[in-house]
Amino acid sequence: MKCLVTGGAGYIGSIAVKELITKKHEVIVVDNLSKGIKKLVNKKAKFYKLDLTNYKSLSKVFQKHKPEIVMHFAGYKAVEESMQNPEKYSDNVIGTANLLKCMNENKTKKIIYSSTAAVYKPHNKTVTETDELEPNNYYGETKRICEQMILWFSKIYGIKYTIFRYFNVIxxxxxxxxxxxxxxxxxxxxxxxxxxxxxxxxxxxxxxxxxxxxxxxYIDVIDLVDAHIKSLNKANNEIINLATxxxxxxxxxxxxxxxxxxxxxxxxxxxxxxxxxxxxVASNKKAQKLLKWTPxxxxxxxxxxxxxxxx
Ligand SMILES: NC(=O)c1ccc[n+]([C@@H]2O[C@H](COP(=O)([O-])OP(=O)(O)OC[C@H]3O[C@@H](n4cnc5c(N)ncnc54)[C@H](O)[C@@H]3O)[C@@H](O)[C@H]2O)c1
Structure with a gap:
C-alpha cells in the first residue's frame, strides 16, 4: 500500500514508518522537523520537510505520490505549552484541515489518526470510547476538533478513518x-x-x-504501532482506545x-x-475485538x- 505518514520523524511515527517498510509498504513521510529527527526516518521512505499548515507544498506531495492511506501522527503535544501558546496548537487543526482537503482532492481512501486520552472528561472509572468528551486543556481540544473534522469528511466524502485515542505511550x-x-x-x-x-x-x-x-x-509503543498496522485494512470508521x-x-x-x-x-x-x-486507565476491549490485537x-x-x- 502507498502510505503517507505525517510526523514520521517523531517518536511514534518513525517506528510506524520502519514497520510499514518492513511489511513492504511504500512510505512517504512529511514532517516539519520542529521536534522530529531526520535520521530516525527509514532510508527507504521518501522524506519531505514541510509544515502541514502549508497547503500548497502538501498538495504537491499528494499530487506526486497519490497515497492510498494516511497515518497522521504530526502535531504538537505538550499540554502545558498548549495553555501558554494556543496559537501554535491551532496548527494541529489547520494542518489536519489541509490534510483532509488533500486527501479528498487526491482520492486517498483512509486516515489513521493519533488522538489522545486528553479528549475525555476526566473521571476515575475505566474509560471507554463512548464516555463524555470534555478536554481540560487546549491540546486536547485541538485533538477533539480534528476528530470531529475527520468524522464530517467521512460523512460528506466517504473518507474512511480509524481514530486511535492513545493513553500513556512508553x-x-x-x-x-x-x-x-x-x-x-x-x-x-x-x-x-x-x-x-x-x-x-x-x-x-x-x-x-x-x-x-x-x-x-502505560502502553508500549511497539504494541501501539502494531495496532496501527492492523488497522490498515480493518476497523474502518471506528474510534478506539489504545491502552492496557x-x-x-x-x-x-x-x-x-x-x-x-x-x-x-x-x-x-x-x-x-x-x-x-x-x-x-482505559478499556481496550474494542481494540481487542476489532483488531484482534492485544498489548x-x-x-x-x-x-x-x-x-x-x-x-
Ligand atoms: N506520545 C504520547 O504519549 C502520545 C499520547 C497521546 C497522543 N499522542 C499523539 O500522537 C502523535 C505522535 O506523537 P509523538 O509522541 O510521536 O510526538 P512527536 O512530537 O515525537 O512527533 C510528532 C511529529 O510531528 C511533527 N510535526 C508537528 N507539527 C507539525 C506540522 N504542523 N507539520 C509537520 N510536522 C509536524 C514533529 O516534528 C514531530 O516529528 C501526536 O499527534 C500526539 O499528539 C501521543
Whole structure:
C-alpha cells in the first residue's frame, strides 16, 4: 500500500514508518522537523520537510505520490505549552484541515489518526470510547476538533478513518529514541538515571489512589504501532482506545524502574499540578475485538527498552 505518514520523524511515527517498510509498504513521510529527527526516518521512505499548515507544498506531495492511506501522527503535544501558546496548537487543526482537503482532492481512501486520552472528561472509572468528551486543556481540544473534522469528511466524502485515542505511550521501538523535550514521566526518570536531572519530582502524593500518586495506563509503543498496522485494512470508521486496561501509579513505576535497573532513583514529593486527574486507565476491549490485537509488552520490558535507548 502507498502510505503517507505525517510526523514520521517523531517518536511514534518513525517506528510506524520502519514497520510499514518492513511489511513492504511504500512510505512517504512529511514532517516539519520542529521536534522530529531526520535520521530516525527509514532510508527507504521518501522524506519531505514541510509544515502541514502549508497547503500548497502538501498538495504537491499528494499530487506526486497519490497515497492510498494516511497515518497522521504530526502535531504538537505538550499540554502545558498548549495553555501558554494556543496559537501554535491551532496548527494541529489547520494542518489536519489541509490534510483532509488533500486527501479528498487526491482520492486517498483512509486516515489513521493519533488522538489522545486528553479528549475525555476526566473521571476515575475505566474509560471507554463512548464516555463524555470534555478536554481540560487546549491540546486536547485541538485533538477533539480534528476528530470531529475527520468524522464530517467521512460523512460528506466517504473518507474512511480509524481514530486511535492513545493513553500513556512508553518504550522504544528499536530506533533508540531520546525525547529532546521530555515531558512524560518515564523519559524524565531516565534523565534522572542519566544524571541529567537531580531528582524526579512527584507531583501530588495525596490523591485518592492506592498510594496517593497518580495512576496512568502505560502502553508500549511497539504494541501501539502494531495496532496501527492492523488497522490498515480493518476497523474502518471506528474510534478506539489504545491502552492496557490496567493502571500503574507514579510510585509503582519508579519502583519498577528501580527493580529493573537495580538502582535507586532520587525523588522529591511536590504539590499537585493543576489539571492532573488522579486516575486515567482505559478499556481496550474494542481494540481487542476489532483488531484482534492485544498489548504484549510488559512494563518491565518497556522500561528496559527505554533505558537501552538512553545509553
Ligand atoms: N506520545 C504520547 O504519549 C502520545 C499520547 C497521546 C497522543 N499522542 C499523539 O500522537 C502523535 C505522535 O506523537 P509523538 O509522541 O510521536 O510526538 P512527536 O512530537 O515525537 O512527533 C510528532 C511529529 O510531528 C511533527 N510535526 C508537528 N507539527 C507539525 C506540522 N504542523 N507539520 C509537520 N510536522 C509536524 C514533529 O516534528 C514531530 O516529528 C501526536 O499527534 C500526539 O499528539 C501521543
Amino acid at each position: 518504550g522504544d521501538g528499536g530506533l533508540n529514541y531520546i525525547d529532546p523535550e521530555a515531558t512524560n514521566v518515564l523519559p524524565i526518570i531516565m534523565e534522572v538515571v542519566m544524571n541529567k536531572r537531580p531528582e524526579l519530582q512527584i507531583f501530588g502524593t495525596n490523591y485518592p489512589t492506592r498510594d496517593g500518586t497518580c495512576i496512568r495506563d 486496561n490496567s493502571g500503574t501509579s507514579v510510585k509503582e513505576l519508579v519502583s519498577e524502574v528501580e527493580k529493573a535497573l537495580n538502582i535507586t532513583v532520587p525523588k522529591k514529593n511536590k504539590g499537585r499540578r493543576a489539571g492532573d486527574p488522579p486516575t486515567l 504484549k509488552i510488559s512494563l518491565k520490558k518497556s522500561i528496559l527498552a527505554t533505558y537501552k535507548a538512553y545509553n
